[in-house]
Amino acid sequence: MSLNPLPLEDENAGLFGTRFGLLGREKIRLMLRRKMIRVGGEIEPTQLQPASLDLRLGARAYRVRASFLPGRERTVEDQLRSLKIDEISLKESGAVLERGGVYVVPLMESLGLPESISAVANPKSSTGRLDIFTRLITDRSEVFDVVERGYEGQLYAEISPRSFSVRVHEGSKLNQIRFRRLASSQHSRTDFALSDKDLASRHRDQKLVDDEELNLRDGLILRVALSAETIGDIIGYRAQKHTDIIDVNRVGVYDIADFWEPIHARADRRLILDPDEFYILASQEKLHIPRDLAAEMVPIDPAMGEFRVHYAGFFDPGFGYTESGHPGSRAVLEVRSHEVPFILEDGQVIGRLVYEKMAEAPQELYGQIGGSNYQGQGLKLSKHFRMP
Structure with missing residues (x-):
């Protein structure tokens, strides 16, 4: 032996x-x-x-x-x-x-x-x-x-x-x-994303977004929501320049008005991004991540715009789940403009969501455990702020 x-x-x-x-x-x-x-x-x-x-x-x-x-x-x-x-x-x-x-x-x-x-x-x-x-x-x-x-x-x-x-x-x-x-x-692979064909098949069996049709381009394309009909009168927030210190361990204690300027919907459904300003926006689509998949937001192709979207782009299995089975959570978009002003329009492509298989579905999903602060979210700032 x-x-x-x-x-x-x-x-x-x-x-x-x-x-x-x-x-x-x-x-x-x-x-x-x-x-x-x-x-x-x-x-x-x-x-x-x-x-x-x-x-x-x-x-x-x-x-x-x-x-x-x-x-x-x-x-x-x-x-x-x-x-x-x-x-x-x-x-x-x-x-x-x-x-x-x-x-x-x-x-x-x-x-x-x-x-x-x-x-x-x-x-x-x-x-x-x-x-x-x-x-x-x-x-x-x-x-x-x-x-x-x-x-x-x-x-x-x-x-x-x-x-x-x-x-x-x-x-x-x-x-x-x-x-x-x-x-x-x-061992030598760097790309583990599901193909567009696989995503289309999954969407037919269980909705990944609240639209009937998926917009696919090496992943699920997401569009920005800038209209009152979609997101409400406040369609985003812009960070103020001179504020107090935020303690990252304190939850639900800070007044939004002390740190953020609300951005109201315009009749033309546009937003001009100012250079080197930071914005919180939301996707038009509502998402649901199935229990056997996880997803990651990847930055938009630099050739498509003078801005960066989403520093923190990981979505755990179960994100966006609702009892009805309809996708229920928007993707919150962290957007920073670069050197020149840039016009965003309602429905403009702003990010891409890539999906990857779990080795096996976790027993407890996002929303069922502690720390699930963003289940069912629309336009939402970080957990540190008192939301209206």
């Missing part, structure tokens, strides 16, 4: 079954138990979403001169030694991260992934709606927000508040990570 260990692929088959795709919260729990995900202190139940894990800031932050990637030969700590300006404690009352500054924070979670599992990260919805630009960095990496299969090491968040100065604390949650189990034939 051979005493050699099973190949890693077979070991993981015993742990995760035979299916490949995004791992649900039950399998993320298994990764925590197996120390594939390592945490400082106890895991918080609200960190576990249907298809992702919220990541927590550690005890210290470093202000740096500029954003960076470590590259193949260096660790993040190597770079910090040459770039950091100041070390800031996030313990007790936390610390203020100033608008326009760039900070790097070691996270409370680290990874020891097997060769069959990779990961990808993105800002949480609440983070994007505050215009906090945050990205995940790993050691010896040449890209943000991607964790290569088999990665062993610390995780870091790069944070740059763009509209508001924010107070953060040890344990604050600004970004999230999701894990993808790969078959050996998928």
Whole structure:
């Protein structure tokens, strides 16, 4: 009898079954138990979403001169030694991260992934709606927000508040990570999106949006809602320039009028985006993410407009579910114009939603667990504000 260990692929088959795709919260729990995900202190139940894990800031932050990637030969700590300006404690009352500054924070979670599992990260919805630009960095990496299969090491968040100065604390949650189990034939793949043909078939069986027909172009095309008939008299919000500090741990306490200017619907159904202003808008479409799929908003093709949409674009299984079965939640769009003013018109293409299969449907869906702050949303600011 051979005493050699099973190949890693077979070991993981015993742990995760035979299916490949995004791992649900039950399998993320298994990764925590197996120390594939390592945490400082106890895991918080609200960190576990249907298809992702919220990541927590550690005890210290470093202000740096500029954003960076470590590259193949260096660790993040190597770079910090040459770039950091100041070390800031996030313990007790936390610390203020100033608008326009760039900070790097070691996270409370680290990874020891097997060769069959990779990961990808993105800002949480609440983070994007505050215009906090945050990205995940790993050691010896040449890209943000991607964790290569088999990665062993610390995780870091790069944070740059763009509209508001924010107070953060040890344990604050600004970004999230999701894990993808790969078959050996998928190790070199970078695109896991369902095809337009698959999406059309799924829509015939169970509506993905509240329209009869899907607008498909390498994913589901979304259009901006700027009419009173669709979204109401207030069709968006624009961030004010000079405001108080927002504590990211405080929920439902801030007055909208102190931070945002409401944008009212116009008769011509247009909105002129001013250069370097930040807007919260909403999609015309109402969405529903089936229990066996997850979805991600990807930025619009730069050739289609002088703006960027959606820093935080991940939608867990169950988002937009209603008892009637009709899709029930709009996509909230975080929009920043670039160098020149740009006219948006009601119904203009503004983003693209790509779908990916879960390895298996999670037992608990978005809206059924804690932290589901945006189920059934229309035009909605982050959870920190008192909505009318």
